[in-house]
Amino acid sequence: MKFKLFKPLFFGICTLLGMNSCTAKVNESEETDKNTNTEMNSDTKSSESAMNEDSKKLVVFFSHTGENYNVGYIEKGNTHIIADMIADATDADIFEIVPEKEYPKDDYNECIEIAKTELRSDARPAVKGDVNVEDYDVIFLGYPNWWGNPPMCVYTFIEKHDWNGKTVIPFITHEGSGMGGTDRKIAEACKGAKTLTGKGLAIQGKVAQENQSSARKSVERWLDGLDMNK
Numbered sequence: 600m601k602f603k604l605f606k607p608l609f610f611g612i613c614t615l616l617g618m619n620s621c622t623a624k625v626n627e628s629e630e631t632d633k634n635t636n637t638e639m640n641s642d643t644k645s646s647e648s649a650m651n652e653d654s655k656k657l658v659v660f661f662s663h664t665g666e667n668y669n670v671g672y673i674e675k676g677n678t679h680i681i682a683d684m685i686a687d688a689t690d691a692d693i694f695e696i697v698p699e700k701e702y703p704k705d706d707y708n709e710c711i712e713i714a715k716t717e718l719r720s721d722a723r724p725a726v727k728g729d730v731n732v733e734d735y736d737v738i739f740l741g742y743p744n745w746w747g748n749p750p751m752c753v754y755t756f757i758e759k760h761d762w763n764g765k766t767v768i769p770f771i772t773h774e775g776s777g778m779g780g781t782d783r784k785i786a787e788a789c790k791g792a793k794t795l796t797g798k799g800l801a802i803q804g805k806v807a808q809e810n811q812s813s814a815r816k817s818v819e820r821w822l823d824g825l826d827m828n829k
């Protein structure tokens with residue numbers, strides 16, 4: 600389905616769900632959520648010790664391919680592009696969260712409907728495969744902004760693991776809502792971890808998809824700020 604046809608439906612659903620934030624900054628091309636890199640929290644200090652060359656790093660992400668908001672049909676998801684950049688820059692291992700029942704690729708409305716049902720029912724859709732998060736020190740956790748939440752399969756993944764003592768660094772792609780408070784939800788879900796709320800990365804999906812040199816610069820600047828480049 601073309602974006603033109605999909606757009607009213609998308610915003611309609613946002614309104615229905617009372618999630619107007621997705622329309623708020625939809626035309627912004629600047630990718631960094633202004634709230635994201637400014638709020639430091641008490642986790643920051645302790646996380647610094649995890650950010651050394653010896654720490655074992657893992658990038659875990661979910662990303663949707665096929666018909667996607669504002670970018671048409673894509674073969675590689677927006678968050679996936681950013682995940683690869685982070686893994687390259689930090690020499691991290693990488694793992695993709697793939698739901699057993701994948702979201703429809705050709706019919707965006709259907710994808711939206713499924714996502715909405717899952718969100719409303721607080722579902723935990725089964726995911727394929729796994730990675731042993733317990734073997735790592737630092738986990739970059741990436742996902743798209745779906746109405747101010749990570750897709751529910753991200754919670755399925757999180758709840759399979761023991762996050763005690765880990766440092767979790769959220770990153771997100773979006774079309775206007777930025778991090779949207781999802782880092783706080785991740786912090787709550789990753790029990791026992793030090794989640795860098797307020798220090799995650801938010802990049803507009805269209806920028807990730809269509810302006811990769813700009814996206815890469817944002818990733819590198821952000822990693823420099825965290826002192827995480829290899």
Ligand SMILES: Cc1cc2nc3c(=O)[nH]c(=O)nc-3n(C[C@H](O)[C@H](O)[C@H](O)COP(=O)(O)O)c2cc1C
Nearest residue numbers: 621662663676677678743744746772774775776804
């Ligand atoms: C179900 C659904 C809900 C979405 N809700 C929002 C939203 O509330 N705010 C926003 O900025 N973008 C929203 N988007 C757009 C995605 O966050 C954006 O396109 C993202 O870059 C997709 O990344 P991906 O290709 O890795 O899945 C939504 C997309 C979908 C499919």
